Amino acid sequence: QNIRERMAGEQLVLLDFWASPFCNRVKIALAEKGLKAREREEDLFGGKSELLLKSNPVHQKVPVFLHNGKPVCESTNIVTYIDETWTSPPLLPTCTYERARARFWADFIDKKLFDTGGNIWRSTGQEQEAATKDFIQIVKLLEGTLGDKEFLSGDKFGFIDIILIPLTSWFYAYETFGGFKVEDHCPKLSAWIKRCSERESVAKVLPCPQKVCELVGMMRKMNGIE
């Protein structure tokens, strides 16, 4: 089935921000399913759109995925919704235990990675060193769960890979401001990043890490950090 056939009669809209790893999860999941949403870029610094505020009144954040006008919020939730609505190819495994494992790691990644990375670029000195140490500990745990597998989900690119890979486009920014390299601590994870980045759905979606780093530099200045 090509994209047109898949999408016949369906209206898919994504309230988006180019650098948001959470929005990029949704785009990758859709691409894996042979789908594409109409992407509406939000101006997160200038002013959020009426549609965003109306569709996500609780958090007022991107991404919001609108399926025939009905909003789904929270990126991990959206990826699950996409997987359950368009079932092939499956992103989550069929085995119940493996699904629980996938959800566990998605929860871990959601709770720890972006915030800890944020602590690196939002601080300086001792605080930054502590945040860098925390971050390295987190990626080491991810390296551990990857092990010698080709993907976090196993033999095939799947749910946990989609949850993590967009966050890695922010790693260069963390490395630049924190003064470290993920590759030095996590060679297997770094190889996994390269492998995933060669995948069409990922290559088309993820922003250039240098551009993300520039954005982070701008946000540092805005917050008066140097």
Next chain:
Amino acid sequence: MAEEVKLFKTWSSPYGLRAVWALKLKGIEYESIDEDHDNKSPQLLQYNPVHKKIPVLIHNGKPVAESLVIVEYIDETWKQNPILPQDPYECATACFWAKFGDEKVLPSIWRVFIQEGKAQEELLGQAMENLKFLEEQLEGKVFFGGEKIGLVDIALGWIANLTCMLEEISGLKLITQEKFPLLFGWMQNFVCTVFVCLNPKPTERPRQLGGLQALDY
């Protein structure tokens, strides 16, 4: 095949109670292992090396950690009395509100009770806003899950337990019948269903805590 189901929990943790309620709803026999928060067992640390926390469900020797992940696992493994909706959109909605409870409502209520004076007033506003969202979700429903208890009810069950305890200690009433009539009614329904209907020994007297029974058993 005889199933082996164990649950590592503590007597008081609301996260552990979620797993208890899910297992009870499904009528699943399990062995309860109560942990000491300050002195965790080597088995717990072995089964949950990442977070080193309860609850952890062990099903035929395999561990599942994180309370909402456990509830979903229980729901997918044992099909009777479904907890999550079948429809993907309703399921996404349920997961959204469960997460909202954990990430926003619980911290905002906790912060109100540990602060005083002007700081408390400001935090109160935030907590009330969060509770208003929940109140809206109960419109036309008995439970968040509809006619029956669902994921969101299980995820928010701590409100019935913890909030009453905190209100009793601090004297500050957060969820009253006047301010949040639907939430107030829901708390009564939830306690009744979870304690009375699921308790295998109805002759046991519940422990009294601020007018509402303690929900752990």
